[in-house]
Amino acid sequence: xxxxxxxxxxxxxxxxxxxxxxxxxxxxxxxxxxxxxxxxxxxxxxxxxxxxxxxxxxxxxxxxxxxxxxxxxxxxxxxxxxxxxxxxxxxxxxxxxxxxxxxxxxxxxxxxxxxxxxxxxxxxxxxxxxxxxxxxxxxxxxxxxxxxxxxxxxxxxxxxxxxxxxxxxxxxxxxxxxxxxxxxxxxxxxxxxxxxxxxxxxxxxxxxxxxxxxxxxxxxxxxxxxxxxxxxxxxxxxxxxxxxxxxxxxxx
Numbered sequence: 001x002x003x004x005x006x007x008x009x010x011x012x013x014x015x016x017x018x019x020x021x022x023x024x025x026x027x028x029x030x031x032x033x034x035x036x037x038x039x040x041x042x043x044x045x046x047x048x049x050x051x052x053x054x055x056x057x058x059x060x061x062x063x064x065x066x067x068x069x070x071x072x073x074x075x076x077x078x079x080x081x082x083x084x085x086x087x088x089x090x091x092x093x094x095x096x097x098x099x100x101x102x103x104x105x106x107x108x109x110x111x112x113x114x115x116x117x118x119x120x121x122x123x124x125x126x127x128x129x130x131x132x133x134x135x136x137x138x139x140x141x142x143x144x145x146x147x148x149x150x151x152x153x154x155x156x157x158x159x160x161x162x163x164x165x166x167x168x169x170x171x172x173x174x175x176x177x178x179x180x181x182x183x184x185x186x187x188x189x190x191x192x193x194x195x196x197x198x199x200x201x202x203x204x205x206x207x208x209x210x211x212x213x214x215x216x217x218x219x220x221x222x223x224x225x226x227x228x229x230x231x232x233x234x235x236x237x238x239x240x241x242x243x244x245x246x247x248x249x250x251x252x
Contacts, residue, residue, distance in 0.1 A: 057246050058178075062112045062183070077128075108132060179224060199225065223245035225242040
């Protein structure tokens, strides 16, 4: 996990989360990688009650806009929730948001679907990409008590999706740490001379698709990449957003 996130938890005094941050690697192979809706079940053996379970959610990426309908082709936002094995319920409902379809004439791309986990009437959500609303935050939820589905909500910290600057990259979608990269836009003021607008990358999720003027834009990469955009006077359909996912990690 990046140093900025570690520092944020330390400043907030989130004890339970701070203790496991150094052990959780989002790039490690998860115990489960859910790409469609399902139910997570607590393992019946192999872990004691003190083991941590980390749920890493990414919403579906927005489909690419067709220029004339502006705004970025947003990647899906992210939510990271952790609890101890002993305190988690026996099962958690998982809903994975689909990527939005790309636009085909002077309209916004379809919004990405929300990704959620829920139990005991409590739901945590990673919002799908949507260029017509403010950037959804990234939720990072690490409760001291280790029970995110208890009667009281745990501590929540937020980071902005699309949070990384595009250093040295001109005309590209915004980059992200936990959420999906934004799809490249395409219009005469936001493209390279080749008619290409590069999709934003993501450290831990999917990259955005390429916006293209002279060819069909590309789709966002799962999980959560925004679709590449097209331009008003072109007949190409913009790229679709990448589907979301829920990755589950066990830390002992």
